[in-house]
Amino acid sequence: MFSNARLNERIAFTFLRVATGIVVAFVFVILYYIISNGYSVISLEFLTDMPRNRMTEGGIYPAIVGTVYLIIGSMAVALPLGILAAIYLTEYAKPGRLTWSIEMAINNLAGTPSVVFGLFGLALFARYFGFGPSILAASLTLGLLILPIIIRASQEALLTVPKEYREASLALGVTKWETIRRVVLPSAIPGMVTGAILSIGRVAGETAPILLTGAAYFLPRLPDSVFSQFMALPYHLYVLATTGTNIAQTRPLQYGTALVLLMIVLSMNIIAIAIRSHYRKKMRR
Amino acid sequence: MSGRKIKEKGIEYLLSLAGILAVLALLLLCIFLFRDGVMLFEKYPIVSFLTETKWYPTATPVHFGLLPLLLGSLIVTTGAIIFSVPLGIAAAIYISEIATPRVAEVLKPTAEILAGIPSVVYGFFGLVVLVPYIQRALDLQTGQTALTGAIMLGIMALPTIISVSEDAISSVPKSIKEGALAMGSTQWQTIYKITVPAALSGISAAVMLGIGRAIGETMTVMMVTGNSAVIPGFPSGLFEPVRTMTATIALEMGEVPMGSDHYHALFAVGSVLFITTFIVNIIASYIKQRYRFHL
Amino acid sequence: MPDNYDDSIEIKVENLDLWYGDNQALYDVSIDIPKNSVTALIGPSGCGKSTFLRCLNRMNDLVKSCRIQGQVHIDGQNIYSKDIDVVGLRKRVGMVFQKPNPFPMSIKDNIAYGPRIHGAPKKDIDTIVEEALRSGALWDEVHERIGMPALDLSGGQQQRLCIARTLAVRPEVLLFDEPCSALDPISTAKIEDLILQLKKNYTIVIVTHNMQQAARISDYTGFFLTGKLVEFDRTEQIFESPKEKATEDYITGRFG
Ligand SMILES: Nc1ncnc2c1ncn2[C@@H]1O[C@H](COP(=O)(O)OP(=O)(O)OP(=O)(O)O)[C@@H](O)[C@H]1O
Ligand SMILES: [Mg+2]
Numbered sequence: 001m002f003s004n005a006r007l008n009e010r011i012a013f014t015f016l017r018v019a020t021g022i023v024v025a026f027v028f029v030i031l032y033y034i035i036s037n038g039y040s041v042i043s044l045e046f047l048t049d050m051p052r053n054r055m056t057e058g059g060i061y062p063a064i065v066g067t068v069y070l071i072i073g074s075m076a077v078a079l080p081l082g083i084l085a086a087i088y089l090t091e092y093a094k095p096g097r098l099t100w101s102i103e104m105a106i107n108n109l110a111g112t113p114s115v116v117f118g119l120f121g122l123a124l125f126a127r128y129f130g131f132g133p134s135i136l137a138a139s140l141t142l143g144l145l146i147l148p149i150i151i152r153a154s155q156e157a158l159l160t161v162p163k164e165y166r167e168a169s170l171a172l173g174v175t176k177w178e179t180i181r182r183v184v185l186p187s188a189i190p191g192m193v194t195g196a197i198l199s200i201g202r203v204a205g206e207t208a209p210i211l212l213t214g215a216a217y218f219l220p221r222l223p224d225s226v227f228s229q230f231m232a233l234p235y236h237l238y239v240l241a242t243t244g245t246n247i248a249q250t251r252p253l254q255y256g257t258a259l260v261l262l263m264i265v266l267s268m269n270i271i272a273i274a275i276r277s278h279y280r281k282k283m284r285r
Numbered sequence: 286m287s288g289r290k291i292k293e294k295g296i297e298y299l300l301s302l303a304g305i306l307a308v309l310a311l312l313l314l315c316i317f318l319f320r321d322g323v324m325l326f327e328k329y330p331i332v333s334f335l336t337e338t339k340w341y342p343t344a345t346p347v348h349f350g351l352l353p354l355l356l357g358s359l360i361v362t363t364g365a366i367i368f369s370v371p372l373g374i375a376a377a378i379y380i381s382e383i384a385t386p387r388v389a390e391v392l393k394p395t396a397e398i399l400a401g402i403p404s405v406v407y408g409f410f411g412l413v414v415l416v417p418y419i420q421r422a423l424d425l426q427t428g429q430t431a432l433t434g435a436i437m438l439g440i441m442a443l444p445t446i447i448s449v450s451e452d453a454i455s456s457v458p459k460s461i462k463e464g465a466l467a468m469g470s471t472q473w474q475t476i477y478k479i480t481v482p483a484a485l486s487g488i489s490a491a492v493m494l495g496i497g498r499a500i501g502e503t504m505t506v507m508m509v510t511g512n513s514a515v516i517p518g519f520p521s522g523l524f525e526p527v528r529t530m531t532a533t534i535a536l537e538m539g540e541v542p543m544g545s546d547h548y549h550a551l552f553a554v555g556s557v558l559f560i561t562t563f564i565v566n567i568i569a570s571y572i573k574q575r576y577r578f579h580l
Numbered sequence: 581m582p583d584n585y586d587d588s589i590e591i592k593v594e595n596l597d598l599w600y601g602d603n604q605a606l607y608d609v610s611i612d613i614p615k616n617s618v619t620a621l622i623g624p625s626g627c628g629k630s631t632f633l634r635c636l637n638r639m640n641d642l643v644k645s646c647r648i649q650g651q652v653h654i655d656g657q658n659i660y661s662k663d664i665d666v667v668g669l670r671k672r673v674g675m676v677f678q679k680p681n682p683f684p685m686s687i688k689d690n691i692a693y694g695p696r697i698h699g700a701p702k703k704d705i706d707t708i709v710e711e712a713l714r715s716g717a718l719w720d721e722v723h724e725r726i727g728m729p730a731l732d733l734s735g736g737q738q739q740r741l742c743i744a745r746t747l748a749v750r751p752e753v754l755l756f757d758e759p760c761s762a763l764d765p766i767s768t769a770k771i772e773d774l775i776l777q778l779k780k781n782y783t784i785v786i787v788t789h790n791m792q793q794a795a796r797i798s799d800y801t802g803f804f805l806t807g808k809l810v811e812f813d814r815t816e817q818i819f820e821s822p823k824e825k826a827t828e829d830y831i832t833g834r835f836g
Contacts, residue, residue, distance in 0.1 A: 009473035019375030084303035111566035113501025164681035173671025205403025
């Protein structure tokens with residue numbers, strides 16, 4: 001017996017299933033496409049060679065190096081700042097104007113388009129501070145871009161530390177800061193690491209901000225100081241795919257670069273998920 | 286005060302400095318963005334910037350008309366939202382209400398992968414797959430159209446919409462749903478008459494955040510929309526190349542002399558972009574806050 | 581120092597009122613708790629026992645909305661005066677919570693946590709750990725594996741570990757907030773024995789829902805009802821011939 005309601009339900013559920021199926025299909029189609037076209041390109045030489053012959057041959061070594069520098073630079077800026085700010089917000093801040101301003105600033109930084117960060121980095125770091133288009137300017141820019149992510153992840157990690165640990169420590173006559181340092185932080189570190197790793201993926205993939213703050217179209221050598229320009233994976237992919245004279249000829253290089261980039265970002269995501277679930281299980285015990 | 290107390294206070298101040306730095310970063314961002322943007326209006330009237338219909342930054346005489354870029358962003362974003370909102374909400378409902386917990390545990394990280402893929406990879410995929418496909422399927426002159434951008438942006442906005450809506454839907458108390466089911470409604474009736482309305486403000490916040498994501502996206506649109514700065518018709522403009530505010534900045538900034546009018550014009554566009562996303566974010570957090578109090 | 585200072589009194593509370601925001605949780609509580617005794621606090625759920633206990637080592641400072649009025653003297657010192665060092669106070673007034681809350685560290689590190697931070701020399705740590713575990717009646721059960729995670733201990737062992745951890749910083753007063761409510765009868769008996777042992781050297785205040793427990797281990801009993809201390813007297817007195825009708829009703833179980 002099929003009442004109207006039952007029939008409606010069937011139709012609706014079918015629609016929901018199909019919609020979810022489409023979303024999942026997007027994931028697999030994109031991944032499959034990049035992986036199947038890219039994997040034959042990847043070799044040790046591809047990863048460790050300089051580009052040759054006006055970037056129509058050779059590897060992507062300088063772009064990998066540049067991306068690694070950006071990761072290190074931006075993490076050096078954002079990680080300490082983000083963790084300290086998160087400690088302040090979760091452990092110390094009392095409701096009031098200051099806390100409200102900080103929260104609002106973080107929310108708005110999080111929602112600001114990355115190209116706007118690029119403009120900001122260009123105006124402040126490259127021009128006003130005189131760093132020029134450089135690794136330093138780009139790292140600082142990306143550091144500010146991921147600051148909200150790191151703060152939010154660290155806050156979340158701190159909030160999952162049971163209040164009982166804090167009480168136990170304080171009741172032993174231990175100061176608030178020592179309590180945070182010795183009990184709260186060690187328990188929160190897995191969560192903070194998760195946030196940090198996710199933002200590594202973000203840094204590796206961002207293009208617009210570095211395009212404005214120092215990424216180079218092509219450099220015949222590796223950067224030699226923080227004031228050098230640099231090549232980076234995402235920008236390299238963009239350049240190969242859109243501006244060369246031989247776009248069709250360099251397709252394999254494009255697939256290879258896209259795959260390397262994707263692998264970096266996805267492996268960061270997978271590591272982060274693994275850490276999270278590992279510690280979640282541990283906490284449950 | 287004892288030494289210990291002084292040390293504790295000192296640490297608190299140091300930590301607060303890190304927080305204040307975030308505020309400072311936002312302030313500096315506003316200052317440096319607006320300062321260079323406003324400089325345009327010393328030479329080029331703000332009224333022309335806002336009302337001119339042409340963006341010819343290198344012609345003589347120059348035209349820095351915002352409208353084609355603003356409408357370009359608007360048409361692509363609208364298209365993306367029309368496409369991703371139903372899909373995203375449907376997937377969120379499926380994940381939180383229908384799928385078994387086990388399936389949901391697989392679906393959630395799968396959708397999260399979409400959030401992890403860099404925008405330049407989306408752009409590349411769009412360029413090599415979707416652009417030729419759209420051209421052939423719709424028999425167009427070029428596949429680099431607003432529609433192509435809208436589809437790609439829609440895919441990119443999906444994870445935001447799904448995860449925020451899913452949160453909102455699963456935080457609707459079980460007792461409410463069970464009450465409806467106990468009265469003999471089908472599961473679907475419960476979902477669309479009880480659960481979804483109860484989660485509506487959370488879902489709206491998800492949509493706003495998705496819009497924010499789409500307006501601000503740069504690389505993808507730059508690679509798949511063809512970037513011609515003309516005022517798009519609606520809906521016919523969907524099938525023609527457009528240029529968004531973000532793409533304009535990224536495309537042109539490399540070629541302008543620092544401190545030139547064109548340079549300042551790009552900052553002016555950036556300021557408009559920033560203000561737009563700022564407003565969208567404020568609305569999103571306002572809606573979100575309201576819904577937190579409701580539950 | 582109060583005028584009526586009496587050195588057999590460890591804790592002297594006078595006219596204590598406490599609010600959480602606009603809700604008053606304690607009304608005009610006054611009580612004298614003698615040294616080296618066990619005092620039990622009983623009363624129905626929500627009557628303010630924990631709140632009162634947490635006033636004695638100022639754990640209520642952690643609750644932002646909490647405001648208090650009145651005086652609490654411990655060992656002759658007003659613990660709510662401006663120049664008091666709250667951290668030092670908590671070292672002197674230890675607390676054991678309802679739910680065992682060992683840190684996610686080894687047994688040894690749990691015990692050594694306080695002494696280390698308070699600057700005990702490294703060479704003394706092993707002795708301090710052993711002593712504390714012995715006083716906490718846990719040494720015999722765990723001395724071969726003090727490197728193992730504290731969270732792997734049973735609930736009762738964890739609670740004794742928490743007691744030992746508190747003892748390791750050498751407090752004068754021990755506050756227990758329903759320490760046995762999450763434990764089985766055998767573990768409960770062990771902790772009760774332990775408390776009777778500790779009485780020789782410490783002043784103990786224990787919140788309990790278990791009337792027999794109060795009768796078994798305490799010298800004094802205070803009965804709380806809706807934020808007021810209804811009656812406070814020697815335990816025999818309270819259980820055998822309470823002065824107040826409400827106390828009698830509660831003790832005989834004629835109470836919700
Ligand atoms: N942190 C807090 N914020 C606001 N109100 C609180 C807080 N802690 C306790 N209260 C309120 O103060 C009153 C006394 O609570 P308290 O926890 O002291 O009761 P109790 O006697 O210990 O109860 P139980 O036997 O259930 O542990 C209750 O009405 C409670 O709701
Ligand atoms: Mg209690």
